Amino acid sequence: AQSVTQLDSHVSVSEGTPVLLRCNYSSSYSPSLFWYVQHPNKGLQLLLKYTSAATLVKGINGFEAEFKKSETSFHLTKPSAHMSDAAEYFCVVSDGNTGKLIFGQGTTLQVKP
């Protein structure tokens, strides 16, 4: 069965410094992986997705993630944090048969001025 573990429940960075949000997955076959962002009191927005093409995936707002099969990881990075990046981030794996999404617990990103 698929599962996702987000290794940090809370990450705090200063504006202009790099962001790293860590995600490990478990899947019995080649997974589809996603990062979603949720701003306070808003719905979820897709940041980026991996579906077995290039292992380095570029998303919106300068975010990118690298799929590493050997490490079963899909960490999210951004070179320089902006205040507007403060939000909840979810790493998600998809069940390929039904499209059901399995969510991680979420990582709260705090960006300090």
Next chain:
Amino acid sequence: NAGVTQTPKFRILKIGQSMTLQCTQDMNHNYMYWYRQDPGMGLKLIYYSVGAGITDKGEVPNGYNVSRSTTEDFPLRLELAAPSQTSVYFCASSYREVNEQFFGPGTRLTVL
């Protein structure tokens, strides 16, 4: 395109009352989903549908019912509201099973 729309945005129910959360998508997506999000948690799947007339249970279906009579609509029914159903409910849709899901803005439900 409006995408995925949900009504109402907010609702307060008394224990034992019933209500229907509405979800509509205008993207002609076959797959539709209902999730609930409890404070500090990720989303949990309640029910999903792979096409009109076909629905199936997700991870937390107890206390809920769904129907899918059209491609566009996927209402979620709470028959006997309980405090444990206080949550934020999100509807989502996707074109295919491996595609990303598009989420509605959510319905915040409180059961007192």
